[in-house]
Amino acid sequence: MHTATAGNHKRIALSVTTDKVPLVSLTATVADIEKVLDTEKIDQFETINYIYILGADRKLKGIASIKEIFRNPKNTVISKIMETNLITLRAHSPQEKAAMLAIKHNIKAVPVVDPEDRFLGVIPSDKILEILHREHVEDVLYEVGVGRFTNPVVELIHASALEHIQKRLPWLIVGLLGGILAAYIVSGFDHLVEELILLAAFLPAIVYIGDAVGAQAQTIMIRSLAIDKDLPIGNYALREVVVNSFMGLIIGAFAGIASQIFWGNIVLAFIVSTSFLLTILLSSVIAILLPLIFEKVKVDPAIGSGPIATVVRDILSILIYFTVASIFLGWV
Structure with a gap:
C-alpha cells in the first residue's frame, strides 16, 4: 500500500x-x-x-x-x-x-x-x-458548524471535551455575530413594524424559507461540483433560476392569498408575496455563488453551506423583506 x-x-x-x-x-x-x-x-x-x-x-x-x-x-x-x-x-x-x-x-x-x-x-x-463515509460525515458536520476532525468517524466519539469546544465554538460565534448584525438591521426598520405590526409576524417565515431554499439549492450545487468539476455553470444556473422562480411564484402567491384571507390587508399581501419571491430567487443565487467562490480559493465548498451561508441568507432575507415593505408602504 x-x-x-x-x-x-x-x-x-x-x-x-x-x-x-x-x-x-x-x-x-x-x-x-x-x-x-x-x-x-x-x-x-x-x-x-x-x-x-x-x-x-x-x-x-x-x-x-x-x-x-x-x-x-x-x-x-x-x-x-x-x-x-x-x-x-x-x-x-x-x-x-x-x-x-x-x-x-x-x-x-x-x-x-x-x-x-x-x-x-x-x-x-x-x-x-x-x-464516501468520511466525506459524508465531514459535510454533515460542516453544515451544522463543526470544524474538521482528522478522522471524524473515530474522533467524534473519542475526542476530548476541549477538542470538541475548539471544533464547535468558532462557528457558533460566527452565527452569533450574524444574529447581532441581523438584529441591528431589524432595529433600523422599527418604524415600519410600528406602522404595520403584522410585518413582524411574517419575518420568521421569510427567513426560514430563504434558509430552506438556499440549503436545498446549495446541497445540490456542492454535490454536483464534487461529481463534475467541469460543471456547465451557465446551464446549471439557468435551470436553478427557472426552478426557483416557479417555486417563488407559488409560495409567494400562496402566502399573499393566505395573508389577505386571514388579515384582510392587501398591502401586507403584496409585501409578503413579493418578499417570498425575491428571497427565494436571491437564496438560489447565493447557493450557486458561495460554493463557486470557495472552490475558486481552494477551500472545501461544503464549508460554505454551514453558518456562513446561513448568516448571509438571513441578513439578505431581512433586508429584502423590509426594503419591499418600505416601498409598498411608501405608496399608500
Missing part, C-alpha cells in the same frame, strides 16, 4: 492506493489470466474485480472485468476484449474525487496513474466506501 508522508498529503489518492492487483501484458490470453489467478497466487491480490493491462512502459492500456474475460475462449488475446475508454485518477488528486468517479461511472475500483500516465495501482472498493 502506498503511503503519503506530509500531513496535508494524507487525503490524496496515492495514500489509499494498492498495487496488489492482477497485471498482464497486451499479449496475454484468457488462459494466461487463469494462471495469474491460480488459487495459490490469488491471496497476494487485494482486489480482483478487474484485470489491468499494461504496456512495456507500464502505462495503463486497458481494463477488463473478470466476468467479461471468462466469457471468452481461452485462446482469446486480452487486447481484443479489454476496455480502452479508461477512467483514471492522478496520484495527487483528492480522495473524494475517486469516490465520485466510482459512483459516476459505476466502477468497483479506480486506477491511479502518475503525471506520465504510468500505472501506480488502484483505489479498491473498500477504500472508496471508507472515503
